[in-house]
Amino acid sequence: MFAGVPIGSNHKQREKFAVRTFAGPDAYRDSLDHVRVVHLTDMHVGRVTPMEAQMAAVELANAAKPDFVAITGDFVCHSQKFLDALRAVISEIRAPVFAVLGNHDHWSGAPEVRSALVRAGAEVLDNAVTTFTVRGQRLQILGLDDAYTGHADRERARKMLDPNVPSIGLSHIAEEADGLWNYGVPLVLSGHTHAGQITVAKLHELAIGRVAGHKYVHGLYGSRASDLGRGAVYVGAGVGAAVMPLRIGDRGKREVTIFELGMNGHVEIEHHDSQPPLPGRKPTEELTAKRHQKVLRLRDKRESKGPRR
Ligand SMILES: [Fe+2]
Secondary structure (H helix, E strand, O other), rough: EEEOOOOOOOHHHHHHHEEHHHHHHHHHHHHOEEEEEEEOOOOOOOEEEOOHHHHHHHHHHHHHHOOOEEEEEOOOOOOOHHHHHHHHHHHHOOOOEEEOOOHHHHHHHHHHHHHHHOOOOOOOOEEEEEEEEOEEEEEEEEOOOOOOOOOHHHHHHHHHOOOOEEEEEEEOOOHHHHHHHOOOOOEEOOOOHHHHOOOOOHHHHHHHHHHHHOOOOOOEEEEOOOOOOOOOEEEOOOOOOOOOOOOEEEEOOEEEEEEOOOOOOOOOOOOOOOOOOOOOOOOOOHHHHHHHHHHHHOOOOOHHOOOOO
C-alpha cells in the first residue's frame, strides 16, 4: 500500500503523464559529470487530485533513477487536512528531495506544510542555499520562498552562494529566474501556472500570460548557452490541481520532467524548444502586499479556530 493506494493500481494514471527530458545549460558541462534531476511541481495533495496520480508521479520519478528530486511548491490546496497524505507521498521518493513552498502552502499554513515535508525527509529551502554532493561533485541548490505572496528574498539567498561551485535554482514563480541568472544560476525550475491546464488553441497563454501577467507559461525559456547574465527557466505543468481537475491538451498533461545536467552532447529526445517569453506584467508592490495580507488573514482565521484535529 502506498498512501492508502494499492501498489500497481495506478498504471492508467501513469499514462496521463508527460515525461519530458532536457539537457541542462552548457554551463554545467565543465563543472558536472552527468547529474540527473527530476522536477515535480504543484502536487496539490488533496481532494481534487487522485492519490493514484500522486503515486504515479512518484513512481515515474523513481523510475528515472535521479540523483535528486526538486519540487517547486504548492504541495497542498487550501487546508492542512491532507498533510499526512503529503508526508506519505513524499516519503516514497527514493532520492534526496529539495523543496520550495508555493502560494497555496502559505495560504494553508507554511510552518505546518514545511514540517510535514521535513518529516518526510525533504529539505525545504526558504531563501537559502544548500550544497548537495553526488559522486564527489558539489552542486549548490538555491531555493526561493514563494514570490507570489511576497516571501521571496533573492538577496538573502545570493549571499550564501559560492561563485566557484555550480548552482541550480528552485522558485515557485518562474519570473524570479531573471534575477537569479544575474547571480550566475544557469537553470531555474518553477511551477505555479499548471501550464494553464487547458492548452488547446493557446488558451493557456491567454489565461496565464495576458490575464495573469506571466512571462513564462509552460516549458523552457531563456538560453542554455553560456551567456553571461543569462540562463534558462523551466516551468513544469505540475502533477495536481487545487480547484479544477481538468487538464486538456498535450501541453497541459500532468508532468514529470528530467534534466540531465553536465551531459556532453545533447539529450536524444527533447520535447520542445526554448520559447520566447510573453510580455508579462510585474505585480505592483501594492498587489504583493495585498497577497501577503491574505496569508496573514488566513493564518489568523485558522488560529481563531484552534489546532487541527
Ligand atoms: Fe499550483
